[in-house]
Amino acid sequence: MSRSQIACAFDASSTTVARVKSTGHGSFTMTMCRTIEGGMDDLGGPKAHRLAKKLVSMLREWRDEPVALSFSPAGLMPLPAWFTQDASPDNRDTLCRIEAGYFLDEADKWQWHDMALEPSPGQPAGVDRRMLLFYPLAPARFIENELRKQCRVEWRGAHVEAVARLSAVTGDALAVLELEERYAALSISANGKIGYFRYWPVKEASEREYFAITELTSAPLDGAPVKVTGPAASAKVLERISHETARPLEPLELHPWVSAERGANKAKSPTATMRAVSTAIMALNGG
Structure with missing residues (x-):
């Protein structure tokens, strides 16, 4: 249907x-x-x-x-968090509000996106690994x-989880490099869940490219294709990053x-x- x-x-x-x-x-x-x-x-x-x-x-x-x-x-405000596995949606919402109070000035001016992550190696039993993405309310x-x-x-x-969920459509791992004017981010997802996420606020282009080169040479990509998004992802920028990392980069389309x-x-x-x-x-x- x-x-x-x-x-x-x-x-x-x-x-x-x-x-x-x-x-x-x-x-x-x-x-x-x-x-x-x-x-x-x-x-x-x-x-x-x-x-x-x-x-x-x-x-x-x-x-x-x-x-x-x-x-x-x-720009986003990301915060890693750990919640108990049996936490109800209402309980998680309360926990997000508590985390916001510790993490942000004027926490009542922010909305959060509570995103479940893939378990990490050696993760304690009974807890879920989360990433809270805060944006203006x-x-x-x-x-x-x-x-x-x-x-x-x-x-x-927030858009981050929706883009990562594309990896569930094909069943293939997906690495997405975001090159925005005020931040850069790298996510690696499989079966619709992010296992690796890094975010870096930037003030100038050199910081953005440094983040990209550093992450693409150290992150656990394991052969996942790297797709690039964002207004700062010009052809020249991608060529420089690809040359420095020896990794092919393609626009996310x-x-x-x-x-x-x-x-x-x-x-x-x-x-x-x-x-x-x-x-x-x-x-x-x-x-």
């Missing part, structure tokens, strides 16, 4: 909306992907209502289909509340995870497309 899912991927300055169909046999087709101006920075300011109105109008065509929201602010809550007035929002969170109808992709970049599409696939697979 075919099902469809809408996903809205918010970065700092734009929003990308994708519609993905599932055939029910593990294959996915993107039928629409568009980018509109205005993102998380705008949702926290005077343009918020205008952007929300534009987005609601855009989604009206698919008003009966569920919506998933993915947030990619200019106000813009995320505002747009979620506005969309809920017209849409059925069924999932929301639709193939082999999803096909696309002719003319469906009108997003601003492969990064925007993949964040929206991976969010839709994650929601179709149960979140």
Whole structure:
């Protein structure tokens, strides 16, 4: 039975909306992907209502289909954590709030994404390894509340886990190098779960490239292909990093995870497309 899912991927300055169909046999087709101006920075300011109105109008065509929201602010605040395996969702939520209080100034201004990680070697019995990804609460809550007035929002969170879940679609390990203007990150996932995650805030390009070279020469890649996303991932940057690490680097693109109808992709970049599409696939697979 075919099902469809809408996903809205918010970065700092734009929003990308994708519609993905599932055939029910593990294959996915993107039928629409568009980018509109205005993102998380705008949702926290005077343009918020205008952007929300534009987005609601855009989604009206698919008003009966569920919506998933993915947030990619200019920077994240990651925090490793350990929770007991039998912790209920409500209990984990309480633990996340406690961790936020210790970790962040003005913790009530942050939303968290609680992400389960692969167990580490020698991990104690009875605990789960987690990664808490904190991002600004106000813009995320505002747009979620506005969309809920017209849409059925069924999932929301940071983009990192949705992208990692692509490794469950093919069953192959996946390494994703993110080169953003204000941070760099490397995740290695298998069967939909991240086993290795590193994040580094950056102020200039040299720091970003140093992180990439250091991680790609020391991380346990074990032959996993390295896919690259982010606005700072220019061809020249990738060429330099690839030369220094002796590793082939490729942009993270639709193939082999999803096909696309002719003319469906009108997003601003492969990064925007993949964040929206991976969010839709994650929601179709149960979140």
